[in-house]
Each structure stands twice: as C-alpha cells, then as structure tokens.
Amino acid sequence: MKEMWEGGLRLGEGDFSFLEEVRRRSGEHLDLCYQCMKCTAGCPTAPYMDIKPHQLIRMIQMGRRGEVLGSGAIWFCVYCQTCGTRCPNEIHIGVLMDALREMAVGEGVEVKERRIHLLHEAFIQSVRRGGRVHEVTMLMDYVLRSRDLMKDSLGSGVKLFLKGKFPLFPSFVKEREEIRRIFERCTKKQ
Ligand code: SF4
Numbered sequence: 300m301k302e303m304w305e306g307g308l309r310l311g312e313g314d315f316s317f318l319e320e321v322r323r324r325s326g327e328h329l330d331l332c333y334q335c336m337k338c339t340a341g342c343p344t345a346p347y348m349d350i351k352p353h354q355l356i357r358m359i360q361m362g363r364r365g366e367v368l369g370s371g372a373i374w375f376c377v378y379c380q381t382c383g384t385r386c387p388n389e390i391h392i393g394v395l396m397d398a399l400r401e402m403a404v405g406e407g408v409e410v411k412e413r414r415i416h417l418l419h420e421a422f423i424q425s426v427r428r429g430g431r432v433h434e435v436t437m438l439m440d441y442v443l444r445s446r447d448l449m450k451d452s453l454g455s456g457v458k459l460f461l462k463g464k465f466p467l468f469p470s471f472v473k474e475r476e477e478i479r480r481i482f483e484r485c486t487k488k489q
C-alpha cells in the first residue's frame with residue numbers, strides 16, 4: 300500500500316518536473332535541503348506565511364506545484380536574505396521566492412495576496428518609467444490598481460508626503476534607454 304503524505308498527496312502523484320523547473324529558474328540547489336528549519340526560525344515574515352519557508356522547499360521536492368504557486372507565502376518574502384545567511388547549505392529562499400512569483404504570474408495562478416502583488420506591479424512600473432522609484436506616483440498607481448482608497452497604505456503615504464519625505468516630482472536617471480533595454484531583456488519569454 301502506498302504511503303500517505305501530509306495534505307493527502309500520495310507517493311508518485313506530485314508533479315516532479317516542478318523541482319527541476321524551480322531549480323533551473325532560481326539557480327538554487329533545493330535538493331540539498333535537509334529540513335533543519337534554520338531558515339524559518341530566522342525569517343521575519345514567516346509568522347504571516349501560510350506555508351513556512353522550509354515547508355515550501357519540501358513541497359517543491361514533492362512536486363506540489365499548485366499549492367506552492369497558489370500560496371500566500373511566496374508574496375510575503377521581503378528578500379531580507381536572512382534565510383540564505385543562516386542556511387548550512389547556502390540555499391537562498393529569497394531568490395527562490397522571486398522565481399516562484401514569476402512562475403505563478405506566468406502560469407496565471409490566482410494570486411492569494413492580491414494587494415502585495417499590486418504593490419509589486421506599481422513599484423516595478425515606477426522603476427520602468429524613470430529608472431528609480433518615485434513614491435508619490437507609485438502610490439497613486441497602486442491606489443488606482445487596487446481601489447484601496449481607505450486603507451493604511453494611502454494614509455501612511457499622505458503622512459510621509461506631508462512631512463516632506465516624498466518628493467512631489469519624479470527624478471529620472473540619465474540612461475533611460477538602458478533601463479528600457481534591461482526591461483526588454485527581463486520580460487522576454489523564458
Ligand atoms: S536552512 Fe537550509 S537546509 Fe535548513 S531547512 Fe532551510 S533551506 Fe533547508
């Protein structure tokens with residue numbers, strides 16, 4: 300009789316191309332992970348994640364594509380690199396999370412943490428426009444995308460603006476053509 304794994308998945312039922320795909324896209328050697336949990340113990344956003352960093356790696360090894368790409372956890376990583384510094388096998392989960400987010404969006408998976416995703420979009424479009432972030436237009440873009448007019452984000456943004464922390468007008472880098480080329484290369488289909 301086949302052994303039952305946690306979550307109701309049986310041996311041989313996972314998508315085992317998933318591990319290879321994630322390894323190729325992230326460059327991280329996930330097969331080295333031996334579940335010591337040092338990554339999760341140090342991760343500042345792990346308490347908010349529905350699947351903890353070490354569990355995500357195990358689930359990738361088991362081929363649980365849908366649950367991993369559809370998780371909220373991949374959107375809570377703030378790329379602080381604590382996990383990579385602590386990991387005895389030098390696995391950088393921040394890099395992995397980036398790859399997983401790209402895969403989730405590319406595969407049209409419904410994003411669990413919609414507001415975080417929209418903030419990512421607004422941030423990256425701000426960089427795309429001027430080569431650096433302009434907080435005021437980024438926040439306006441975020442509000443338009445999310446229609447989150449009454450949420451904390453807008454309130455905090457207005458407070459910071461009134462304190463002069465955010466410049467009213469954007470400043471652009473000189474080499475905007477270079478920025479355009481970088482985005483073009485990065486958005487080419489993999
Ligand atoms: S610290 Fe490294 S080896 Fe330990 S569980 Fe996390 S990823 Fe795996």
Ligand code: SF4
Nearest residue numbers: 342376377380382393
């Ligand atoms: S890089 Fe991401 S997963 Fe790693 S410790 Fe920081 S927030 Fe957690």
